Amino acid sequence: MNASRLLFTDLHHEVDHKQLHIQGAIPEWLSGTLFRNGPASHLDGHLFDGLAMIHKFTLDSGRATYSNRFLRTGVYEQAMKTGKTSSGFATPPQSGETGSNPNVSVMKMDHHFVAMTESPDVVEFDPYSLRTVGVLPYADQLAAHYTTAHPHLDIHQRGLINFTVEFGRTCYYHIYGLPAGSRKRTLIASIETDRPAYMHSFGITENHIVLVEFPLLFHPQELFAGDKPIAECMHWTPGRGTRFLVVGKRSGKLEKIVECGDYFSFHLINAFEKQGDIFIDACTMRSAGFIQSLSGSDMTDKPFSPANQPAMLRFHLAADKQTARVEKLSEEYMEFPGIHYQWANAQDYRFAYGVSTNQLQPENVENQLIKVDTRSGKALTWFQPGHYPGEPVFAPAPGAKAEDDGAILSVVLDGHSGHSYLLILNAESFAEIARAEVPHHIPYGFHGLFTNELFIEERNETR
Numbered sequence: 302m303n304a305s306r307l308l309f310t311d312l313h314h315e316v317d318h319k320q321l322h323i324q325g326a327i328p329e330w331l332s333g334t335l336f337r338n339g340p341a342s343h344l345d346g347h348l349f350d351g352l353a354m355i356h357k358f359t360l361d362s363g364r365a366t367y368s369n370r371f372l373r374t375g376v377y378e379q380a381m382k383t384g385k386t387s388s389g390f391a392t393p394p395q396s397g398e399t400g401s402n403p404n405v406s407v408m409k410m411d412h413h414f415v416a417m418t419e420s421p422d423v424v425e426f427d428p429y430s431l432r433t434v435g436v437l438p439y440a441d442q443l444a445a446h447y448t449t450a451h452p453h454l455d456i457h458q459r460g461l462i463n464f465t466v467e468f469g470r471t472c473y474y475h476i477y478g479l480p481a482g483s484r485k486r487t488l489i490a491s492i493e494t495d496r497p498a499y500m501h502s503f504g505i506t507e508n509h510i511v512l513v514e515f516p517l518l519f520h521p522q523e524l525f526a527g528d529k530p531i532a533e534c535m536h537w538t539p540g541r542g543t544r545f546l547v548v549g550k551r552s553g554k555l556e557k558i559v560e561c562g563d564y565f566s567f568h569l570i571n572a573f574e575k576q577g578d579i580f581i582d583a584c585t586m587r588s589a590g591f592i593q594s595l596s597g598s599d600m601t602d603k604p605f606s607p608a609n610q611p612a613m614l615r616f617h618l619a620a621d622k623q624t625a626r627v628e629k630l631s632e633e634y635m636e637f638p639g640i641h642y643q644w645a646n647a648q649d650y651r652f653a654y655g656v657s658t659n660q661l662q663p664e665n666v667e668n669q670l671i672k673v674d675t676r677s678g679k680a681l682t683w684f685q686p687g688h689y690p691g692e693p694v695f696a697p698a699p700g701a702k703a704e705d706d707g708a709i710l711s712v713v714l715d716g717h718s719g720h721s722y723l724l725i726l727n728a729e730s731f732a733e734i735a736r737a738e739v740p741h742h743i744p745y746g747f748h749g750l751f752t753n754e755l756f757i758e759e760r761n762e763t764r
C-alpha cells in the first residue's frame with residue numbers, strides 16, 4: 302500500500318481544541334493560530350471538489366491544540382443528504398445548485414476570517430469555534446463569475462487587491478481593491494478579453510498589477526451551455542503563448558502586454574520592479590494538461606508526475622521589450638510557494654519556501670520541504686522518507702531582523718503511522734524545532750494563514 306494514500310482518504314470526525322503531544326519544544330515566541338483549508342471528504346471525486354474543512358492549530362506558551370470542522374455550506378448539506386457534491390470544478394452541474402465549497406484558502410478581511418475558492422462567494426467562519434457564519438456579502442454589484450483564492454495585501458494602501466472574471470458575449474477581467482474597513486470593492490481596471498484565461502494567482506509590484514494569462518483558456522460559450530463542469534470548459538492551447546497584462550495600480554491603465562512561450566502556473570511566488578523592469582517569479586510547468594486528471598482512486602499515481610514538476614522561473618519584463626526573458630531561479634522544483642509576505646511581498650526578495658519531490662527518492666506527491674535562495678539558487682531541504690508535507694507557512698519572529706527570521710509551519714502526514722503532525726522548522730537553518738502530533742490523518746491540504754492572534758475562550762456551549 303502506498304504510504305501517501307491517506308492524503309486522499311476522507312477524514313470525517315471533528316475535534317475541538319484537542320491538546321497535542323509535542324516532540325521537541327515550541328519556542329515561547331511562536332504564539333498564534335495557523336488556519337488551514339483543504340478538501341476532506343468526497344475525495345474519490347476530483348481533488349478540487351472535496352468538501353472544505355478548516356483546520357486550526359493554536360500555539361500558545363509552548364503548547365499546541367488542534368480543532369477541525371467542515372464548512373457547513375449548501376454544498377456540504379447537499380452532500381450529506383445525497384452523498385454527492387454538487388457542481389464544482391470538475392463535477393458535472395446538477396439541478397438544485399447550492400453555492401460554493403470554498404476549500405482553497407483562508408483570508409482575513411478586516412476582523413472576518415473567510416474561506417475562499419474561485420467561485421466569487423467567500424464564506425465566513427468563527428475563528429474560535431470554526432462554526433460556519435455564512436457568505437460574507439460585498440456592498441457592491443461587481444460582476445463576478447470567477448475569481449482567485451489568492452488576493453494580495455497591498456503594502457501601500459492597506460486593503461486587498463484581487464480580480465474577478467465576467468463571462469459574457471464580451472468577457473472582462475475586473476481588477477478591484479477592497480479597502481480596509483469596507484465591504485465595497487472599488488474598481489481599478491476592467492480589461493476586455495474574448496478568450497479569458499484560467500488564472501489561479503497574480504502578481505503585484507510597487508506600481509503595477511500583473512495578470513499572467515497562461516494558454517489555459519475558457520471557452521465562454523461552453524460555460525453558458527451549462528452542461529459541462531468548469532474544468533472541461535478550459536482548454537490547453539499550445540502555441541498561444543503566455544501574456545503578461547501590466548496594469549498601473551493607480552492609473553488603472555493597461556500599460557502593456559508582454560509575451561513569451563507556453564507555460565502554466567498555479568502559483569506566482571512573488572513579483573517586484575526595479576528601475577522600470579518588472580520581475581515575476583512563478584512555479585511553472587510546461588503544460589496544464591494534467592488538471593482534469595486529478596481525480597479518482599488512483600490519485601497517488603497521477604497528480605504531480607516528476608515529468609511535470611514546477612520549475613522556479615523568473616520572467617523578466619524589461620521596460621523596453623515586448624517579450625519576456627525567462628531564467629531559472631534554481632535547479633530545484635517548487636509548488637505551494639510561500640515567502641515572508643509582510644517583509645518580501647512586491648520587494649526584491651531573497652527566500653522562497655515550498656514543497657517538491659525529492660530528486661533521489663521521487664514520488665508522485667510532494668515529499669519534502671525546500672527553502673531556496675533566489676539569488677544563488679541554493680536550497681535547504683527537510684525530508685523524511687514516507688512523510689508528506691503540505692504548504693509551508695512562514696511565521697515571522699516578533700520584530701524580525703532578517704527576511705528569514707521566523708519559523709516554517711507545515712502539516713505533514715506520517716505515511717507509516719497514518720497520523721499527521723504540525724512540523725515547526727527554524728526558517729533560517731531549516732532545522733526541525735518541534736512537532737505537534739495530531740491523533741489522526743489530515744488529508745491533502747491547499748493553503749493556510751498564520752496570525753499572531755489567539756482564539757481561545759472559555760465556552761459552555763456544546764457542539
Ligand code: CO
Nearest residue numbers: 501567568748
Ligand atoms: Co492556490
